Amino acid sequence: MNVTININGKEYSDDVEPRLLLVHFIRENANLTGTHVGCDTTSCGACTVLVDGVPMKSCTMFAVQANGKSITTVEGLAQNGKLAPIQEGFHEKHGLQCGFCTPGMMLTSVAFLKKNPHPSEEEIRWAISGNLCRCTGYVNIVEAVQYAAEKMAEAQNG
Amino acid sequence: MIPAQFQYAAPASIPDAIALLKSNPDAKILSGGQSLIPLMKFRLAQPAMIVDLNNIGGLDYIREQGGWLKIGALARESELEDSALVREKYPLLYDTTLSVADPIVRNRATLAGNLAHADPANDHPATMLAYRAQVVATGTSGNRTIAIDDFFQGLFATALASDEILSEVQIPAPVARSGGAYFKMERKVGDFATAGVAVQLNLDASGKIEQIGIGLTNVGLQALRAKRSEDALRGEMPDAKWIERAAMFAQEDCEPNADLRGGVEYKRNLVRVLTMRAIEKAVARARGNG
Numbered sequence: 001m002n003v004t005i006n007i008n009g010k011e012y013s014d015d016v017e018p019r020l021l022l023v024h025f026i027r028e029n030a031n032l033t034g035t036h037v038g039c040d041t042t043s044c045g046a047c048t049v050l051v052d053g054v055p056m057k058s059c060t061m062f063a064v065q066a067n068g069k070s071i072t073t074v075e076g077l078a079q080n081g082k083l084a085p086i087q088e089g090f091h092e093k094h095g096l097q098c099g100f101c102t103p104g105m106m107l108t109s110v111a112f113l114k115k116n117p118h119p120s121e122e123e124i125r126w127a128i129s130g131n132l133c134r135c136t137g138y139v140n141i142v143e144a145v146q147y148a149a150e151k152m153a154e155a156q157n158g
Numbered sequence: 159m160i161p162a163q164f165q166y167a168a169p170a171s172i173p174d175a176i177a178l179l180k181s182n183p184d185a186k187i188l189s190g191g192q193s194l195i196p197l198m199k200f201r202l203a204q205p206a207m208i209v210d211l212n213n214i215g216g217l218d219y220i221r222e223q224g225g226w227l228k229i230g231a232l233a234r235e236s237e238l239e240d241s242a243l244v245r246e247k248y249p250l251l252y253d254t255t256l257s258v259a260d261p262i263v264r265n266r267a268t269l270a271g272n273l274a275h276a277d278p279a280n281d282h283p284a285t286m287l288a289y290r291a292q293v294v295a296t297g298t299s300g301n302r303t304i305a306i307d308d309f310f311q312g313l314f315a316t317a318l319a320s321d322e323i324l325s326e327v328q329i330p331a332p333v334a335r336s337g338g339a340y341f342k343m344e345r346k347v348g349d350f351a352t353a354g355v356a357v358q359l360n361l362d363a364s365g366k367i368e369q370i371g372i373g374l375t376n377v378g379l380q381a382l383r384a385k386r387s388e389d390a391l392r393g394e395m396p397d398a399k400w401i402e403r404a405a406m407f408a409q410e411d412c413e414p415n416a417d418l419r420g421g422v423e424y425k426r427n428l429v430r431v432l433t434m435r436a437i438e439k440a441v442a443r444a445r446g447n448g
Binding site for chain 2: 001017018019021040041042043045048054055056057060061062064065108126127129130131
């Protein structure tokens, strides 16, 4: 089947089997390998991308289902060479150790902060509860999200 | 993991979807896909055809009408979670939704799919038993309504015919002095319940329990109605003696299997404790202080 998927503002068209998972389209057809396959069983959230702005586990969706939709992956976060606030937060607060869960963590957080720009620590922990960090670095991940929230608030007020 | 090959169709209307189901009896319906796609990856499910409902417009509603809360087949769990109507008026449904899988899965998963999949470990079936809900099945000859007690027919089995779609879930709007609660023991976010208990009740003017529904999650081949517990409490004041007695009945009547989440005796005891807590919380909410 022919599909056209907009990823980070660029259209990718290909003839794919219906059983091709969205995450494999992103990694192998579009060659954007920042989106990771972790558990492959809908548990870990490493493959999280935004589909029309909503976080989805791209290992649990077929590429044909994303036909005509807009996807944001980690490669689409930085704008004009400048890190997004969430990326800056993970950098400043050492929000990653091995880095495997980081793209999913960041995309979940971006959508969450749009919905809830001033979250409590508990709300952040709840929001990222579908993303697992096997390094267990959650304290710094939460701080990274808090950093991003503050940065975004400053930018808005500033 | 790569699923087996299948034909894919994404019809734009319910009649088109039903026509596809009718001519392909082995087809499976895809809504949120958060249970079906993992099963296909493990090749526990190998449908010849997938009929994807996601291109059908107008199925994502959550609205009250004629004494029912009506939820369309494509309303996502996250939409229930964000609905002020659900949060304020249907606390049992709200509790249950929040305990399903994790926030990202809930962005895609649907209530209707959770019921149609009929996994005894799913959370909504017990809640629908407690609410005495009903579902609308849409097929070639139109709509029929199925009471929830007739809907579940064993492990992954429902009353839906192969050419029918679960198009709507209907929950009775709560009467005065109603309350409900869902208690789930899970090892971690995203896990299935070790056990779960759903309670919906209402009190009469004197404070006695007038009607009560109790559903049990993952302690049998399908979601179970704790009938003896309901009968024990109906018409009684919700005091500790009666609540303990009802919880003891639920402990005796559930049918758990031993697995990695615990042994049979542990799960039975868990059902007893969760039943007490869920009744107490439902009563508190019915009194307006939950």
